[in-house]
Amino acid sequence: MTKTTPKSSFATFRVAEHLCCVEVGEVQEIVPLRGLTPVPLAPEEVLGLMNLRGRILTIIDLARVLKLEDDRTMREGTILVLDTSRGDLGLRVDSTSDVLQLGDEDFEETPNTLKGEIRQRIRGAYKLKDSLLLHLNLDELGVTKGRKTGEEGDARTDH
Amino acid sequence: MSDVDPIIQEFLVESLENLEEVDRDLVGLEKDPENSEKINRIFRAIHTIKGTCGFLEFSLLESLAHSGEHLLSKLRDGKLEVSSGTTSLLLRLADAIRDILKRVEASGSDSGEDFEELREKLLATASRASDERVAENINEKEEKPDTQAQKAVSGGKQPKISLAGAETEQKRPSSEHSSGTRLAGRTPATSQKPSSLNETFVRVDVRILDRLMNLVGELVLTRNQLLGSQTTDPVEASAIQQLNHITGELQAGIMQTRMQPVSKILGRFPRLVRDLATSCNKKAELTIEGQETELDRSLIEAIRDPLTHLVRNAVDHGLETPSERKEASKPELGRIWIRAFHESGQVTLEIEDDGRGIDFEEIREKAIEKGIVPRSYAEQLDRDECLRLLFTPGFSTSQSVSNISGRGVGLDVVRSNIEKVNGMIDLESQPGKGTVFRLRIPLTLAIMPAIVLRCAGQLYAIPQSSVKELVRADEGGEGHRIEKIHGAPVLRLRGSLLPLLSLRKELQLDSDDDPASPSILVVQAGDRRFGLIIDDVEDTQEIVVKPLGSMLERIPIYAGATIMGDGKVALILDTLGLAQRAHVIAESSEIRNQVEAPVLLNEMKEGFLIFRSPDDGRMAVHLGPLIRLEKFREEKVEHLGGTRAIQYRGDILPLVPVLELLPERRKNVRALEKVEGEINVAIFESGGQTVGLLIGPVVDIVEEEIEVRRPASRDGVSQVIVVDGRVTELLDVDDLVNKADLPLAVEAPAGKETT
Secondary structure (H helix, E strand, C coil), X not given: CCCCCCCEEEXXXXXXXXXXXXXXXXXXXXXXXXXXXXXXXXXXXXXXXEEECCEEEEEEXXXXXXXXXXXXXXXXXXXXXXXXXXXXXXXEECEEEEEEEECHHHEEEXXXXXXXXXXXXXXXXXXXXXXXXXXXXXXXXXCCCCCCCCCCCCCCCCC | CCCCXXXXXXHXXXXXXXXXXXXXXXXXXXXXCCCHHHHHHHHHHHHHHHHHHHHHCCHHHHHHHHHHHHHHHHHHCCCCCCCHHHHHHHHHHHHHHHHHHHHHHHHCCCCCCCCHHHHHHHHHHHHHHHXXXXXXXXXXXXXXXXXXXXXXXXXXXXCHHHHHHHCCHHXXXXXXXXXXXXXXXXXXXXXXXXXXXXXXCCCCCHHHHHHHHHHHHHHHHHHHHHHCCCCCCHHHHHHHHHHHHHHHHHHHHHHHHXXXXXXXXXXXXXXXHHHHHXXXXXXXXXXXECCCCEEEHHHHHHHHHHHHHHHHHHHHHHCCCHHHHHHCCCXXXXXXXXXXXXXCCXXXXXXXXXXXXXXXXXXXXXXXXXXXXXHHHHHHCCHHHHHHHHHCCCCCCCCCCCCCCCCCCCHHHHHHHHHHCCCEEEEEEECCCEEEEEEEEECCCCEEEEEEEEECCEEEXXXXXXXXXXXXXXXXXXXXXXXXECCEEEEEECCEXXXXXXXXXXXXXXXXXXXXXXXXXXXXXXXXXXXXXXXXEEEEEEEECECCCCCCCCCCCEEEEEECCCCCEEEEECHHHHHHHCCHHHHHHHHHHHHHCCCCCCCCCEEEEEEEECCCEEEEEECCCEEEEEEEEHHHCEEECCXXXXXXCCEEEEEEEHHXXXXXXXXXXXXXXXXXXXXXXXXXXXXXXXXXXXXXXXXXXXXXXXXXXXXXXXXXXXXXXEECCXXXXXXXXXXXXXXXXXXXXXXXXXXXXXX
């Protein structure tokens, strides 16, 4: 931990009381949330669909992804257009914050005590001075394990 | 696919294309064995494959192709006659090469099964020729028509050696000598294309075309927005008009670039028909018309399997055996036609045979026997409707299961595949004369006409092709009313029950109470119709279909999404998915049984409402169109001009005084209509409106098999029957309603066929 490793740039953003980040290169653009079309029967993380210059973007809510307290009427926020292994995805966050240069020496793997889906959705945490910065695992954001979305009745009750 | 070397990739694509041509030529050659042009083409194709193999070091494929080429050269040089034996052998060669090519595509190498037996056979057949004739005068072959030789060598009869030098490489006739093949093996595959083609055609990556199509879609949307803006500025308005036209043309142009001729899939059918006919001992000839008809490339792929199925059916089930045909005084050679042509903005494909045709009565019986439809229902079907039963799941007319078709997956699969691409299928058949299947396919899938509907504040689109009708339901009872069977909503539509789905409920929307006067879209999903309860229809418009992301594509009730004129996203509903999710498809037969159960205790029985007529006579009406039987107090009857009416469920129900309308019995009828101040009203649906029939005291409701039927005794009566042991007049409700000449006659229902 004494060696300094090359640093990477991370885009940080806030949702509820959490500070999260993804690598800068994974963010295509940042747009305001507007004109959302809800998708009935969709997995619960999905807020809806948005028209991004003719592309149809699935918007997922980071608060729901992280199973945070969630106000379902919430219709504001900022969308990070992300380039994931499963196609483009819009991630709704409360607000965006700075771009930080961080190295591996500040990084800590997800503690074993964190269980379930959330564990897969977070790669680990960077220890900042006054808080922890959660590094999201984009490849797992759009994946809902073991759920056949909408095929069997109520998608909201199973998990 | 992507990890295959691009050179190999190109070789694969080209070889497979060439093989298809080989198939076609081989089959053609059988009819016309002297056609040297065809032999040459086949030879060149095999030769090219062999040559490229040598270059790419696919030795197994090379040696197989070489043995084929060897045989072909004998055929070409006239040392061996073209026979069905050689053709079959060469077709097997084409199959074997295809197998190896697939292997190459999958593994990058040609090692595996070596087709040694086939190779030996090819060589043996070829050497038979050599043994017989090789010793003969080497110039003799010149007497056979040999276009290559004539083209390449102006001098005509020349010794073979000099020929080889003068020939263009790929036409090298000397290649049966092993020294020649080695050399020719290095011939680049492309060199045989005429150079003029290169100047008029450009190979374009399909992805670029897809992207252009996408952008045009965007442009169409933007144009729609502008068109909707209703500007008052004349300059702006004319600019918008201009934009409108250009967009339209651009859209047509881009769509055209994605078009491919149907010959791409029809090419292999001559061979298919040949093989099938041989294997079931029939004689068949295929005629293809309109090969050049073009269709969007995605659709070309989508219709490949359905077409194959129909052509198989035509040979296997449609055509008779030669002896049967002789008996029917038809030519032994059965004929099959495939026709493709443009018609009213769609592509029509017809598959016709001149075989035995389909006996619709047999279909009817079979459908009843298999329990697909109840007898009473089947008996009402006309000829065309009977034929359409063929498309019902679980229906297969083949008497025995053969290895060609009739494996239980029948025309219902064809139909659902065609409907998946918003196409339609229909058939016509004349017993003894033949059958025609007709497919209608849209030109493109990317842009389609849709109905935009509103449900709980959101807009959804539904493909227009799957919507048959729009019906407005009113709680009041005018025209159409939603009724319930064990809680499941149904709608009476022209005498039959239509299961209903509430879109709000299916989508599990928070406010899942349906609106007071909802609209109902009558939707076709597979072979079922159901009604979709929605709030309202907003508009019809051309929509651009876009895929849903990976997170949502597994939700079966959405077919995609589109962008509306206001820039918002709207989901496109998939009617088949909706029906499956709601189990309409499985359940609709159940619903039908529940409803008809009392009527159809025995399938031959009919249901009647029997009431008294003057002089203790009996009259009856069919239960079918009867909605309800009500008693009203006499005072509730109001007069409206010459007619009587009653307020019923928030609407005005016109009354038809049955007994007064029947001729010659007007004297004491009034007395019968009311019993202790109450009147009996049978509420019917007739000609799209709800009417109340003022009838006499009800005797009974019975289900009986009617054995004695006599023609009508008078106007307004359809038959005289014996029911419940009594002679009874069966009333013709529609006729009576017409006679009543109701002033309130409501317009026909809002919906109309939108085919």
